[in-house]
Amino acid sequence: MTKEAPRLLVVDDEVDTCANLSDILTDLGYRVDVAYDGLSALELVQQNAYDVALLDLKMPGMDGLELYRRIKQVQAGTVAIVVTAYASSNTANEALAAGAWKILPKPVDLSKLLALVGEAVGQPIVLIVDDDHDLCQSLWDLFRERGYRVCLAHDPPDAAERLKQRAHDVVMIDMKLPQGSGADVFRLVRRANPQARTVLITGLRGEMEQLVEQTLAEGADAACYKPFDVPALLETLENLTKHE
Amino acid sequence: MPWDKVYRLYSELQQYVGWTEDDARRVGAISVLIEPHVAALIDDFYAEIDRHPQARKVITGGAEQIARLKQTLRGWLHDLVSGRYDQDYVSRRWRVGFRHVEIGLAQVFTNAALSRLRRGLLQTLDGVWNGDFAELLATRQSLNLLLDLDLAIIENAYQTEFRLRQQRSDRLATIGQVAGGVAHELRNPLNVVQTSIYYLMHTPTPNPEKVRQHLERIERQIGLADRVIAALSDFARLPVPELKPVSAPETMKEVLELNPLPEQIAVALDFPADLPPMLGDARQLQIVFSNLIRNARDAMLPKGGSLTITAEPMDGEVAVMIADTGVGIPPESLERIMEPLYSTKARGIGLGLAITRSIIDKHGGRLQVASEQGVGSRFTVSLPSAGGAK
Numbered sequence: 001m002t003k004e005a006p007r008l009l010v011v012d013d014e015v016d017t018c019a020n021l022s023d024i025l026t027d028l029g030y031r032v033d034v035a036y037d038g039l040s041a042l043e044l045v046q047q048n049a050y051d052v053a054l055l056d057l058k059m060p061g062m063d064g065l066e067l068y069r070r071i072k073q074v075q076a077g078t079v080a081i082v083v084t085a086y087a088s089s090n091t092a093n094e095a096l097a098a099g100a101w102k103i104l105p106k107p108v109d110l111s112k113l114l115a116l117v118g119e120a121v122g123q124p125i126v127l128i129v130d131d132d133h134d135l136c137q138s139l140w141d142l143f144r145e146r147g148y149r150v151c152l153a154h155d156p157p158d159a160a161e162r163l164k165q166r167a168h169d170v171v172m173i174d175m176k177l178p179q180g181s182g183a184d185v186f187r188l189v190r191r192a193n194p195q196a197r198t199v200l201i202t203g204l205r206g207e208m209e210q211l212v213e214q215t216l217a218e219g220a221d222a223a224c225y226k227p228f229d230v231p232a233l234l235e236t237l238e239n240l241t242k243h244e
Numbered sequence: 245m246p247w248d249k250v251y252r253l254y255s256e257l258q259q260y261v262g263w264t265e266d267d268a269r270r271v272g273a274i275s276v277l278i279e280p281h282v283a284a285l286i287d288d289f290y291a292e293i294d295r296h297p298q299a300r301k302v303i304t305g306g307a308e309q310i311a312r313l314k315q316t317l318r319g320w321l322h323d324l325v326s327g328r329y330d331q332d333y334v335s336r337r338w339r340v341g342f343r344h345v346e347i348g349l350a351q352v353f354t355n356a357a358l359s360r361l362r363r364g365l366l367q368t369l370d371g372v373w374n375g376d377f378a379e380l381l382a383t384r385q386s387l388n389l390l391l392d393l394d395l396a397i398i399e400n401a402y403q404t405e406f407r408l409r410q411q412r413s414d415r416l417a418t419i420g421q422v423a424g425g426v427a428h429e430l431r432n433p434l435n436v437v438q439t440s441i442y443y444l445m446h447t448p449t450p451n452p453e454k455v456r457q458h459l460e461r462i463e464r465q466i467g468l469a470d471r472v473i474a475a476l477s478d479f480a481r482l483p484v485p486e487l488k489p490v491s492a493p494e495t496m497k498e499v500l501e502l503n504p505l506p507e508q509i510a511v512a513l514d515f516p517a518d519l520p521p522m523l524g525d526a527r528q529l530q531i532v533f534s535n536l537i538r539n540a541r542d543a544m545l546p547k548g549g550s551l552t553i554t555a556e557p558m559d560g561e562v563a564v565m566i567a568d569t570g571v572g573i574p575p576e577s578l579e580r581i582m583e584p585l586y587s588t589k590a591r592g593i594g595l596g597l598a599i600t601r602s603i604i605d606k607h608g609g610r611l612q613v614a615s616e617q618g619v620g621s622r623f624t625v626s627l628p629s630a631g632g633a634k
Contacts, residue, residue, distance in 0.1 A: 020439035085431035106435035
């Protein structure tokens with residue numbers, strides 16, 4: 001729950017389309033940035049953690065699909081809504097498969113678009129700190145499908161960066177990380193964002209037992225063990241975000 | 245159908261196979277011998293068709309149609325041994341080939357059918373011959389030559405008609421594709437118009453400057469939409485060009501007036517004083533050059549660059565070169581830029597170049613492109629010169 005207005009990025013090679021969406025969304029109180037091509041958009045994404053990105057698909061140079069894939073690598077937590085004249089194309093479907101949230105056809109139904117933007121910025125944000133990239137992607141898909149926005153970090157310095165960019169609702173921390181431990185990250189979270197709930201995760205139940213107990217005592221909210229009992233994991237997450 | 249052309253082809257083939265008046269005389273002479281056996285030949289022919297599902301399925305009219313077809317075959321055989329192989333004969337043979345495409349019979353069956361008739365005719369001839377052996381051999385030879393010539397004409401007709409239909413079908417398919425592309429592309433300007441209207445209707449803080457901006461936006465987008473629709477119409481209706489001498493420098497001047505270029509693009513023109521006029525349709529050539537200049541401009545925006553237009557006479561042609569210092573075209577795109585829907589500019593649907601190429605084709609000219617990414621592109625339009633060969 002950010003106190004500041006949500007940040008939106010609008011990307012379309014048609015300048016007028018960007019201007020119009022910017023006008024409408026700014027009127028509604030959002031902070032809006034625009035870009036007319038993939039490279040400019042990526043530059044902006046490197047600098048800002050956008051809540052939602054509205055992407056055109058067919059653009060010269062980098063198309064919307066390629067752009068989204070790259071945005072996801074830099075900012076996994078940015079929700080993408082694709083707005084395109086080619087809504088039923090293969091590319092549109094590929095965008096969904098890559099993780100884009102919704103596809104809207106042009107001319108866009110603005111009430112629908114605005115409702116979706118509103119919904120997206122209201123979705124809880126989870127930060128997963130784990131060096132297992134595959135696990136991160138699986139959890140991303142799993143949680144995204146259930147309406148969470150998911151940010152990823154793979155080591156403590158990365159996590160520190162992420163924590164500066166957004167106010168996450170839940171942070172899931174793998175206890176064993178390169179360049180530090182999960183306990184260190186936990187303390188980072190405490191300092192950067194005391195409101196965030198924390199879930200400790202580990203696959204090494206025996207080895208990590210003591211550290212987990214200790215960190216729970218310091219105030220961590222829950223511990224989940226790999227391989228995950230998925231329903232239990234989801235329930236834990238739901239409980240921790242229920243107060244929204 | 246230019247029957248004289250077809251007859252000329254037939255005469256050439258006659259020469260090629262060594263056909264003489266003697267051959268015609270010999271075949272004409274067997275007519276009276278063959279006549280009593282024609283009915284049997286025809287019945288056998290259709291009995292065989294009956295045994296082949298592929299051939300049989302083109303006969304959709306039942307017994308009535310078969311009766312009519314037998315009559316036609318009778319006429320065909322009659323003509324075959326008439327001894328007279330003039331333009332009339334040839335045009336009737338051609339129609340047979342055409343007819344077979346019309347009814348959807350595969351060409352292999354036309355060939356096989358003729359072969360069966362040949363066999364039947366020769367067997368009949370052998371059976372009823374009552375002259376000397378040498379003359380029989382010569383007559384058989386003549387009959388074979390005649391049937392070979394018939395086959396050549398029928399095949400030629402078949403292929404010509406087939407190709408025409410293919411072209412028509414390709415063209416319809418392309419128009420279909422293009423219409424699909426247009427439908428999609430129109431959604432973009434409509435989207436801008438819609439969002440501007442939404443803004444104007446919902447904004448809590450209307451200020452005159454913003455309102456004006458949005459209204460101008462709507463106007464601009466309607467113009468873009470109209471261009472897309474016009475491109476489709478042009479594409480669907482490219483008329484036959486009216487060829488007259490057209491001055492390249494004058495056309496280029498008109499085109500540059502119609503398509504003013506922003507100041508960041510420097511334009512250089514170089515036309516030799518003795519450049520012959522191009523042979524073409526002035527209005528269509530305007531479309532060609534407008535399109536190429538607009539593409540050059542788009543490749544150089546927003547930074548700018550230089551546009552160089554030159555021309556030179558070459559061997560009965562006038563070659564006009566339009567070179568830019570823009571982003572260039574990636575190698576994999578060079579092939580594809582001539583296809584109607586391909587476009588690296590999201591807001592064009594690539595019809596421009598397809599129309600350009602189509603016009604140049606109909607003028608009997610050539611379009612070539614050389615390009616290097618990051619350096620620029622050069623399009624060369626070669627057209628026949630009105631002065632004739634130099």
